[in-house]
Amino acid sequence: MKVAIYPGSFDPITNGHLDVLNRALKIFDKVIVLVAINPKKKSRFSAEERVEMIKEAVNNPNVEVDASSGLTVEYAKSHGATHLIRGLRAVTDFEYEFQLASANDFIDSNIDTVFLMSKNDKSFINSSMIMELHEAGVDVSSLVPPSVTKRLK
Numbered sequence: 001m002k003v004a005i006y007p008g009s010f011d012p013i014t015n016g017h018l019d020v021l022n023r024a025l026k027i028f029d030k031v032i033v034l035v036a037i038n039p040k041k042k043s044r045f046s047a048e049e050r051v052e053m054i055k056e057a058v059n060n061p062n063v064e065v066d067a068s069s070g071l072t073v074e075y076a077k078s079h080g081a082t083h084l085i086r087g088l089r090a091v092t093d094f095e096y097e098f099q100l101a102s103a104n105d106f107i108d109s110n111i112d113t114v115f116l117m118s119k120n121d122k123s124f125i126n127s128s129m130i131m132e133l134h135e136a137g138v139d140v141s142s143l144v145p146p147s148v149t150k151r152l153k
Contacts, residue, residue: 004028006085016122020087037069056147
């Protein structure tokens with residue numbers, strides 16, 4: 001069984017994230033969506049809320065949702081995963097993602113990173129943009145799953 005980890009802050013999860021997840025499921029038998037807990041980052045939603053929003057948004061027996069504050073590569077090894085999934089929206093994402101993939105490869109070269117490009121209609125979506133638009137009074141319900149819309153109200 002090919003298992004992949006899809007790590008991210010998912011603060012909140014967007015339809016762009018879900019698009020990447022659904023395409024990853026065409027490649028891997030099982031994908032674990034891993035909510036990364038970074039104490040240095042100020043999150044809008046708690047890790048528990050983010051896990052719950054993802055679980056509500058995804059109804060697929062081949063998807064698990066978990067949270068971790070440790071190294072993603074170590075989490076992957078402990079869960080039998082051989083790949084990390086990362087989404088790329090634009091060229092600006094590439095440098096950070098390349099550095100992250102290189103660091104992960106340094107930690108364990110047996111864990112590969114797979115990059116999936118965002119679809120054009122979702123390339124501008126990111127969690128920070130969702131929150132900025134929402135706080136400005138813009139209806140973002142078409143950009144996020146209902147589980148997020150419910151919590152934004």
